[in-house]
Amino acid sequence: MIPIVLSSVAVLAICMERLYALNTSKIAPPHLLASVWKQLKAGGLDAAKLRTLKQSSPLGRIVAAGLANAYHGREVMKESIQEAASHVVHDLERYLNTLGTLAAVTPLMGLLGTVMGMIKVFAEIMAQGTGNASVLAGGISEALITTAAGLSVAIPALVMHRYFIGRINSIVVELEQATIKLVDALHSEDNVETGS
Numbered sequence: 001m002i003p004i005v006l007s008s009v010a011v012l013a014i015c016m017e018r019l020y021a022l023n024t025s026k027i028a029p030p031h032l033l034a035s036v037w038k039q040l041k042a043g044g045l046d047a048a049k050l051r052t053l054k055q056s057s058p059l060g061r062i063v064a065a066g067l068a069n070a071y072h073g074r075e076v077m078k079e080s081i082q083e084a085a086s087h088v089v090h091d092l093e094r095y096l097n098t099l100g101t102l103a104a105v106t107p108l109m110g111l112l113g114t115v116m117g118m119i120k121v122f123a124e125i126m127a128q129g130t131g132n133a134s135v136l137a138g139g140i141s142e143a144l145i146t147t148a149a150g151l152s153v154a155i156p157a158l159v160m161h162r163y164f165i166g167r168i169n170s171i172v173v174e175l176e177q178a179t180i181k182l183v184d185a186l187h188s189e190d191n192v193e194t195g196s
Contacts, residue, residue, distance in 0.1 A: 001113065001145075001146060001149060003109050004106055004109050004110060004113075004146065004149045004150050004153055005149075007102050007105070007106045007109070007153050008106075008153045010098070010102060011099065011102050011103075011153060011156065011157045011160075014095045014098060014099045014102075015099070015156075015157075015160045017095065018094075018095060018096070018099075018160075018164050021092075021094075022092065022164065022167050022168065022171065024171060024174070026057060027057060027058045027059060027092070027171055027175075028057065028058070028059040028171065028174050028175055028178060029056070029057050029059065029060075032056070032057065032059055032060060032063070032178075033063070033178055033181065033182060036053065036063055036067070036182070037182075037185065040067075040186075045067060050064045050067060050068060051064075053067075058088040058091065058092070058175070059175055059178060059179075061084055061087075061088060062081055062084045062085050062088060062175060062179055063081075063178075063179065063182060064084075065080045065081055065083065065084035066078075066080055066081040066084070066179060066182060066183065067182075068080065070186055074183065074187045077183055077186070077187075078183060081179050081183070085172075085175060085176070085179070088175070089168070089172055092168045092171065092172075093168060096161060096164055096165065096168075099157055099160065099161045099164070100157075100158075100161045102153070102154075102157050103154050103157035103158040103161050104154070106150045106151075106153040106154040106157065107147075107150045107151055107154045108150070109146075109150050110146045110147040110148070110149055110150020110151060110154075111146075111147055111150065112146075113143065113145075113146025113147065113149075113150070114143045114144060114146050114147045115143075116143070117139060117140070117142050117143020117144075117146065118139075118140070118143050120139055120143075121136055121139035121140055121143065124136065124139060
């Protein structure tokens with residue numbers, strides 16, 4: 001039971017941390033691209049503004065990486081955005097492997113507890129015989145409690161793991177759409193300027 005209780009504390013801590021960290025408005029502030037575009041129109045972003053943008057949010061980090069390489073061409077800009085995005089996605093997925101492992105392992109720990117409890121029950125039967133039904137019932141119920149405890153930790157952990165994966169996927173789609181808009185806006189304008 002002690003490992004199951006420790007697992008439940010870890011699951012709860014991870015879920016609370018990820019619920020706080022995966023706040024869409026913190027990851028991709030809604031007006032970030034508009035303010036970056038205004039700054040670009042007003043005369044560009046210097047190194048200090050790019051550094052501030054990079055530290056502002058995960059989307060800011062991706063946009064800053066793209067803008068730092070914007071004048072090297074569309075492909076170089078896209079590559080730098082993809083590289084920065086892979087680091088951001090890695091940060092978004094922090095602790096999810098641990099959560100998935102706990103979701104998979106806690107029912108097994110409960111089952112192990114049940115098996116160990118049943119071994120004790122059969123040892124009691126060998127020592128005392130089947131005459132004392134209350135000892136046998138107590139041992140069996142104690143054994144089954146560990147399975148119930150393992151499942152009661154694993155089921156919410158699995159649900160939250162799936163929820164966080166889905167949430168991260170939707171955040172990644174939002175980040176991709178935002179950066180594609182920026183790349184297209186910058187390079188379509190460059191094409192208009194070179195064509196005229």
